[in-house]
Amino acid sequence: MTTTVVLNDEQEQIQEVARRYLDAEYNLDRVRELAAGELGFDPERWRQIAELGWTGIAVPEDADGMGYGIVELCLLLEEMGRVLLPAPFLSSIVLAAPVVLCAGGTPAGRALLSELAAGTRRAALIAPGTMNGAEPLDAVTASVDGASGHVVDGRTELVLDASSAETFVVVARLGDGDVGVFRCDRDAAGVTVTPQPVVDPTRRMGSVDLSSVSVERIDGGQATAARVRAGLAHATVGLSAEMVGAMQRCVEITIAYVRDREQFGRPIGSFQAIKHRCADMAIEADAAREAVLFAADVLDSGDPALAESVASLAKSVVSDAFVHAAAEMIQMHGGIGYTEEHSAHLYYKRALLCAQMLGTAVEHRDRLARASISAADNPGGAGAAA
Numbered sequence: 001m002t003t004t005v006v007l008n009d010e011q012e013q014i015q016e017v018a019r020r021y022l023d024a025e026y027n028l029d030r031v032r033e034l035a036a037g038e039l040g041f042d043p044e045r046w047r048q049i050a051e052l053g054w055t056g057i058a059v060p061e062d063a064d065g066m067g068y069g070i071v072e073l074c075l076l077l078e079e080m081g082r083v084l085l086p087a088p089f090l091s092s093i094v095l096a097a098p099v100v101l102c103a104g105g106t107p108a109g110r111a112l113l114s115e116l117a118a119g120t121r122r123a124a125l126i127a128p129g130t131m132n133g134a135e136p137l138d139a140v141t142a143s144v145d146g147a148s149g150h151v152v153d154g155r156t157e158l159v160l161d162a163s164s165a166e167t168f169v170v171v172a173r174l175g176d177g178d179v180g181v182f183r184c185d186r187d188a189a190g191v192t193v194t195p196q197p198v199v200d201p202t203r204r205m206g207s208v209d210l211s212s213v214s215v216e217r218i219d220g221g222q223a224t225a226a227r228v229r230a231g232l233a234h235a236t237v238g239l240s241a242e243m244v245g246a247m248q249r250c251v252e253i254t255i256a257y258v259r260d261r262e263q264f265g266r267p268i269g270s271f272q273a274i275k276h277r278c279a280d281m282a283i284e285a286d287a288a289r290e291a292v293l294f295a296a297d298v299l300d301s302g303d304p305a306l307a308e309s310v311a312s313l314a315k316s317v318v319s320d321a322f323v324h325a326a327a328e329m330i331q332m333h334g335g336i337g338y339t340e341e342h343s344a345h346l347y348y349k350r351a352l353l354c355a356q357m358l359g360t361a362v363e364h365r366d367r368l369a370r371a372s373i374s375a376a377d378n379p380g381g382a383g384a385a386a
Contacts, residue, residue: 005071005290005293005294005296005297007071007075011071011072011075014057014068014072014075014076015075015076015078015079017052018054018075018076018079018080019079019082021048021052022079022080022082022083022085023083025045025048026045026083026084026085026086027083028083028084028343028346031083031084031085031086031202031346032346034086034202035086035201035202036201039164040086040161040163040164040202040204041086041087041088041164042087045087046087046088046119047119049087049089049119050118050119050120051119053066054076054089054093055089055092055093055116055117055118055119056116056117056118056119057072057073057076058070058072058073058093058097058098059097059101059113059116059117060101063101063110063113063114063117064114064117064118065113065117066117069296069299069300070234070237070238070296070297070299070300071293071296071297071300073093073094073238073241073296074237074238074241074292074293074296075241077089077090077094077238077239077241077242077245078241078242078244078245078248078289079245080242080245081241081242081243081244081245081246081247081248081249082245082246082248082249083249084202084246084346084347084350085202086202086203088122088124088161088164088165090160090161090238090239090242091122091123091124091125091160091161091165092116092121092122092123092124092161092165093116094235094238094239094242095124095125095130095160095235095239096116096123096124096125096169097113097116097117097123098230098231098232098234098235098238099125099127099169099171099181099228099231099232099235100112100113100116100123100169100181100218100231101113101231101234102227102228102230102231102234103181103218103219103220103224103227103228103231104219104220104222104227105218105219105220105221105222106217106218106219106220108183108216108217108218109181109183109218109219109220112167112169112183112218121166121167122161122164122165122166122167123165123166123167123168123169124159124160124161124162124165124167124168124169124208125159125160125168125169125171125235126140126156126159126168126169126170126171126184126208126210127169127170127171127228127232128140128171129232129358129359130158130159130160130232130357130358131157131158131159131160131205131356131357139154139155139156140152140153140154140155140156140170140171140172140173140210141153141154141172141173141174141175142170142172142173142174142175142180142182142215143174143175144175145214149214149215149216149217150180150182150214150215150216150217151212151213151214151215152170152172152182152184152210152212152213152215153210153211153212153213154172154209154210155207155208155209155210156207156208157196157207158196158198158205158206158207159193159205159206159207159208160203160204160205160357161204161205161206162193162195162204162205162206162207162208163193163195163204163206164204165186166185166186167183167184167185167186168183168184168185168186168191168208169181169182169183169184169218170182170183170184170210170215171228178224178225179224179225179228180217180219180221180224181217181218181219181224181228182215182216182217182218183215183216183217183218184210184213184215188213188214188215189213189214190210190211190212190213190214191208191209191210191211191213192208192209192211193206193207193208193209194206194207194209198353199349199352199353200346200349200350200352200353201346201349202346202349202350203350203353229308230304230307230308232311232358233299233307233308233310233311234299234307234311235358236311236312236314236315236358236359237292237295237296237299237310237311237314237315239315239354239357239358240288240291240292240295240311240314240315240318241292241296242354243288243318243319243322243351243354244285244288244289244292244318244322246322246326246347246350246351246354247284247285247288247318247321247322247325247326247351248285248289249347250281250285250322250325250326250328250329250344250347251278251281251282251285251325253329253343253344254278254281254328254329254332254333255269255278255282257332257333258274258278258332261334268332274332277328277332278332280328281324281325281328284321284324284325285321285325287317287321288314288317288318288321288322291313291314291317291318292314292318294310294313294314295310295311295313295314298310299311308367308371309367309368309371311364312359312364312365312367312368312371313364313368315358315359315361315364316361316364316365316368317361319354319355319360319361319364320355320361322351322354322355323348323351323352323355325351326344326347326348326350326351327348327351329344329347329348330344330345330348
């Protein structure tokens with residue numbers, strides 16, 4: 001399979017429409033205003049995003065989605081990353097929806113997926129390793145109560161958009177050692193959400209305490225752990241696409257600045273050292289985009305043996321490249337790059353937070369190494385494809 005994904009006309013139009021809308025509605029002044037607000041996003045703009053069909057773009061048509069693939073979703077996410085979109089799209093559509101979709105099985109799960117695709121309900125994902133790869137799988141546990149079905153208990157420290165979510169999609173350890181996926185509404189008895197400050201002001205995080213909360217199981221009950229991993233692989237590629245968009249914007253802003261900024265009577269971009277640094281940023285951004293689109297194309301092909309490996313490949317490449325690009329953006333802007341008034345710090349803070357989400361670059365490289373060792377030890381097994 002080639003590592004170069006060539007976009008068709010429809011895909012290019014999807015990205016072009018997204019760029020026009022987001023550039024018009026989310027300039028950086030507006031992003032700062034929303035980040036400083038109580039809610040953290042604009043409900044009216046969220047409704048418009050849903051009406052454009054973006055919330056359901058990668059959801060199958062039989063679940064009231066648009067029926068496109070992960071590639072099309074990633075093209076949208078690139079544009080959202082460029083403007084540092086302050087909205088619950090990542091939490092609801094990129095993190096929660098794929099887990100619900102991949103978990104498969106119940107009418108309740110399909111109903112929730114339809115609501116997410118329509119944008120009429122916002123969800124947040126509570127799953128091990130979403131923000132901290134070392135978080136134990138049994139951080140949240142589920143048990144069976146004869147009177148009310150399942151109940152969950154546990155605490156998760158950093159849940160994206162916990163305060164604005166209307167529903168939590170909870171991955172919990174069952175008593176038999178397997179895992180289950182459950183729907184937990186925000187207003188259910190025993191749910192406590194506490195906002196938590198993070199470095200990125202355009203993201204909202206909160207800790208969620210679940211104390212004997214009655215929940216509804218929404219997975220199919222078969223191979224749920226593997227299905228959850230597949231959903232998280234989809235989410236990892238989506239997050240990586242958003243990071244690529246932000247990284248590309250770092251390159252654009254930096255190149256425009258060094259062309260205009262003069263020192264010793266000439267633009268600083270004419271100095272060889274600056275040229276080389278800008279070229280390195282641009283090359284890394286292009287390579288990162290190739291890795292993400294390749295991963296998205298593999299996911300769309302439906303090859304489960306490769307899903308986790310290509311997701312780890314994309315995230316490991318993008319995490320390092322985005323942090324480097326954002327840091328270079330600050331450095332090459334000189335003194336102004338360190339000020340609150342300039343946008344450079346917003347991209348740098350976004351890079352630092354995203355680099356931790358869904359596993360760090362080091363963790364993903366470790367997963368790739370382990371997959372390679374497993375494939376070498378079992379050349380005829382499924383791991384050989386990775």
